């Protein structure tokens with residue numbers, strides 16, 4: 043679904059590369075191919091550089107108008123692919139890099155990654171020792187490379203999603219998308235709840251929708267009414283072991299992160315929209 | 326060919342001969358990472374790209390793993406791709422070497438042989454390239470700077486016909502940093518020999534297809550069968566193109582090279598720059614009436630079984646001198662040569678000498694001693710006869 047929205051935003055002159063992840067399977071086994079664009083599968087840690095290689099070839103052949111997109115999971119981005127991603131970002135490669143983040147290694151059966159949030163169950167962070175570290179902030183890492191464009195998105199906000207991909211299409215240089223992608227078995231939610239859970243992640247400010255331009259200018263795209271994180275956590279089996287204390291800890295962390303983000307928005311724009319104030323106080 | 330009159334002889338280091346070969350081959354994407362003793366290959370290419378002398382994109386990647394992954398992306402998107410590396414860098418690429426061959430990306434890479442760490446060494450040894458032997462790459466070993474330049478052009482010519490990547494291999498320092506006169510061909514002649522790269526299976530917007538998708542047990546094996554068949558085809562094409570090379574450039578190349586071999590009772594098998602020392606020594610031994618010759622291995626993958634058998638059949642004894650080792654086994658060329666001779670009637674006894682690891686000099690005197698040892702040796706011998714080890 044996220045892929046459909048992305049391609050809606052990018053049009054049809056797109057070539058993609060996908061590393062080892064759930065999408066290795068989703069596109070279909072040989073000789074099937076579900077996507078309507080040329081696709082090169084690549085090794086787990088190489089999405090960013092494989093896309094850069096395709097880009098280089100298209101550039102020497104004078105096909106600069108073709109968009110090259112890497113589409114990778116959180117493991118392939120936050121962990122094993124980070125080195126190649128950092129290289130591509132630092133060189134400001136003219137590609138779009140999308141990480142669809144389901145917060146664990148799902149392809150191999152739900153192991154923790156550095157995108158797994160504090161408190162979550164996975165098969166390598168069992169309930170007795172759930173994830174003890176906060177999720178790695180990949181957007182800040184990408185912003186630190188001062189790339190022209192980085193944005194978050196989720197399928198629960200399709201208009202925002204497509205608008206951002208349309209915008210990104212016309213920017214030259216490294217463009218990065220962080221997409222929160224609920225995974226029903228991994229998050230222990232019913233499949234028909236995916237969109238609702240994604241929406242709740244935004245409404246609780248666990249996953250804010252925002253853009254960072256040139257690594258510095260921050261714009262929050264959606265000002266949530268502000269609901270307690272408990273509403274988000276309790277929808278998912280992977281968090282059901284959490285104590286009130288742990289939930290409070292998460293709440294404080296989320297509030298703090300949100301304040302930082304709002305501050306950056308204010309720094310960028312000089313002021314805050316009216317709806318902002320409410321988000322800073324309400325829970 | 327008449328055009329060759331415009332060739333120029335230039336004094337080039339081995340590394341720069343490779344860069345010039347890549348330039349003449351009109352590589353379009355270079356994706357590379359520095360490592361001694363390879364670095365000056367890509368430095369010169371980077372200058373050529375910067376000055377506009379070579380129309381190509383140079384990707385300054387953050388690792389060798391990415392260097393190879395970038396080449397694969399470029400090659401599968403329709404560009405002629407090149408990189409170069411050594412030792413640790415080659416080992417780091419290992420996963421992507423399998424990937425390049427499996428994805429049938431006809432990349433050409435130069436590997437400057439360097440001993441693997443630890444302990445750290447920057448000097449020559451072939452274990453780095455030979456331990457990549459099962460990745461599906463062609464491997465061409467070079468004795469001189471001219472051969473290195475020529476091999477780049479020849480490698481693209483063969484690789485692109487059979488869609489198998491090719492590694493051209495040269496020794497650290499002995500070739501990479503040593504200057505020799507090298508004939509640099511006019512661009513028109515190279516263009517006439519090596520047409521622009523076209524990959525009918527490249528990523529294509531008009532006919533979108535997926536490259537490298539999951540293959541279940543019902544289909545995977547056929548992919549591997551085809552890669553093996555491509556290697557078998559590569560052997561034929563390599564021999565054919567090696568001969569055609571002479572029509573264009575005045576030099577012919579084969580899978581092996583013979584030196585004083587015709588009437589030789591004793592044969593020394595070598596690869597790489599050590600061959601030159603062996604040639605010098607054998608020429609002297611010949612003057613003394615010794616019936617000794619050299620078989621130089623140029624093409625290691627695909628392995629020229631037939632040529633090796635024909636070259637060694639009926640000899641009295643063979644010494645394979647390996648500047649490499651497969652621990653727990655023996656020298657790698659040694660075991661490969663023996664496998665080629667298995668049950669060949671008339672196959673001579675073969676002895677495996679290991680010499681020159683980590684760049685230790687192999688001097689004419691060492692070659693003489695190996696030859697003397699060979700003459701008096703009886704089978705069976707240990708799988709490794711060490712030459713020059715201080716224990």
Ligand SMILES: Cc1ncc(C[n+]2csc(CCOP(=O)(O)OP(=O)(O)O)c2C)c(N)n1
Pocket residue numbers: 062063064065086087114115116117118119144146147148149150155
């Ligand atoms: C070098 C390497 N190590 C490990 C693997 C095994 N592997 C394949 S997919 C995968 C998990 C992918 O996780 P993520 O990137 O989050 O994508 P998801 O499966 O969650 O969609 C792993 C560990 C591999 N293919 N390559």
Ligand SMILES: [Mg+2]
Pocket residue numbers: 115116117143144145146147148149
């Ligand atoms: Mg994942």
